[in-house]
Amino acid sequence: MKKTIIVFSGDLDKVMASFIIANGAAAMGDEVTMFFTFWGLNALRKPERIPTKKSFMEKMFGWMMPKGVNKLGISKMNFGGLGAVMMKKIMQQKQVESLQSLMETARMLGVKFIACTMSMDVMGFKPEELIDGLEFAGVASYLGEADQANVNLFI
Amino acid sequence: MKKTIIVFSGDLDKVMASFIIANGAAAMGDEVTMFFTFWGLNALRKPERIPTKKSFMEKMFGWMMPKGVNKLGISKMNFGGLGAVMMKKIMQQKQVESLQSLMETARMLGVKFIACTMSMDVMGFKPEELIDGLEFAGVASYLGEADQANVNLFI
Amino acid sequence: MKKTIIVFSGDLDKVMASFIIANGAAAMGDEVTMFFTFWGLNALRKPERIPTKKSFMEKMFGWMMPKGVNKLGISKMNFGGLGAVMMKKIMQQKQVESLQSLMETARMLGVKFIACTMSMDVMGFKPEELIDGLEFAGVASYLGEADQANVNLFI
Known part of the structure; x- marks a missing residue:
């Protein structure tokens, strides 16, 4: 059965939890859709600076x-970031998959990534600033997926 | 199909997300119940001071x-509030509906608002301090609604 | 119908909300599974110091x-903890069940507690440091339970 996860949070721990659930379900044969919105969009940003036309507020x-x-x-x-570094170090020691790797696994398993267009507009994120292979859609699209799913989480 | 959302958070961004989902579903013909509890009750408070009898703790x-x-x-x-002001300004520029307006739309679309009576008691909120048109109920009532719904989110 | 709750948060208010929902559902005859992960594991720790072999990071x-x-x-x-003390005091005055008592009630009502083994590994928590009567499992186990449930929350 299909699963959907709204990734609202941009916190490392919560985004990791989202992917662990998504990948677990996908590995068990479920269709999974992740809908990235608000702070969650940060997880989809490319690390490099992409030149775009932005307002002052959007730049900030x-x-x-x-x-x-x-x-x-x-x-x-x-x-101030120390906690995140510490957690990543521990995860490495314990041989827990990093978030980067979890995302790649999700891709391989066919998890669908949707970037929320309304949040992109508010945050001023342009499609070219986000990683490749995303779908762009809004809440109606999310609801359509959720209606076909048996587990729908907001993280 | 029915949808339920527990609005536990009192953060502008999360309450907005709750209403965007609720209104989207209601616009597509779904019945939607929003259950406001803990910090989420803050979104239902009237802005003006309502004279009530309260203990010292409740006043605080x-x-x-x-x-x-x-x-x-x-x-x-x-x-300290600057982020909220900035976000509201950006939303206005982008012509995204304000939270106030989202709430009014939810009402017009027939979204049901339930205020959690147990949290009201703990917080010391009296019914007359909250906006009109609410239902007052507890967890059993939430569970009854959730049992009839196909999407149940905790935000 | 079965309900599942992922208790990701270790905040008093969110853990309380988890138990209020879990106990409400269990009292109405539902099977309930709570899956404690990340910060949520803190709610399952024994208060006393248990001697264990840990790395420096795990000790920290x-x-x-x-x-x-x-x-x-x-x-x-x-x-710095004052808010939690205040909330507990108010709850006592209002005769709202404490978290400790909510947990005991959950046990009596047969709510299943699962501790996430992957998070335990990352946090360095050993089974003997956690309260008795837990099951230990991973995401696959959670997904198996969620597939049989009609309400699945992430808190």
């Missing part, structure tokens, strides 16, 4: 927010 | 927490 | 994070 937003999976902080005890 | 709680949708902060980068 | 993690339900902070306005 883009500059203040983490650029891609490797820059996300954790939701508790982040201590 | 009431005084420390945001009074209604226009006072909510955002969950990240709020910077 | 164990030392920095709250030991059991009575040490959890609230997600907003915690003010």
Whole structure:
């Protein structure tokens, strides 16, 4: 049965949880759709600077927010990024898949990534600033997927 | 099919996400129930001071927490309210519906608003301090609605 | 019908909400599975120090994070624990069940507690440091339960 996950959070720990669930379901043969919105879009940003036309506010937003999976902080005890570094180090020691790798696995398993167009507009993110292979859609599209799914999470 | 959303968070961004999903579903013909609990109740407070009998603790709680949708902060980068102001400004520029307007639309579309009575008791919120047109109920009522729904989110 | 709740958060208010929903459903005759992961594992820690073999990082993690339900902070306005104390005091005055008591009730009602083994590994928590009566499992087990449930929440 299909599963959907709204990835609203841009915290490393929550985005990781999203992918662990998504990949687990996909590995068991489920169709999975991840709908990235608000802070969750940060996980989809390309790390490099892409030249785009932006308003002052959009530039500020883009500059203040983490650029891609490797820059996300954790939701508790982040201590200006130290917590995230520590968690990544521990995960490496324990041979837990990194978020980068979880995302690649999700792709291989056919998990569908949707970027929320309304949030992109508010945040000022252009499609070319986000990683490749995304679908772009809004809430109606999410609801259409959720109606066909038996597990729908908001993370 | 029915949808339910537990609005636990009182953050502007998360309450907005709740209404965008609720209104999207209602516009597509779904019955939608929003169950406001804990911090989420702040979104239902009337902005004006309503004279009520309260204990010292209840007064402090009431005084420390945001009074209604226009006072909510955002969950990240709020910077003492600056983040919320910035986000509202951007949304206005982009002609995204404000939270106030999203709430009115939800009403027009027949979305059911339930205020959690147990949380109201803990927070010391009296019914007359909350906006009109609410139902008052507890967890059993939520579960009854969720059992009839095919999408149940906790935000 | 079965319900599942992923308890990802370790915040007092969110863990309480999880148990209020779980106990409500169990009291109405539903099977309920709570899957504790990441910060949520803190709610399952025994308060006393249990001697275990740990790496330096694991010791630091164990030392920095709250030991059991009575040490959890609230997600907003915690003010270094003051918020949590205040909330507990108010709950006592209002005769709302404490988290400790909610957990005991959940047990009596037959709610199933699963501790996420992958998170335990990352956090460095050993089974003997967690309360008794838990099952230990991973995401596949969660997904198996969720597939049989009609309400699945991520908190």
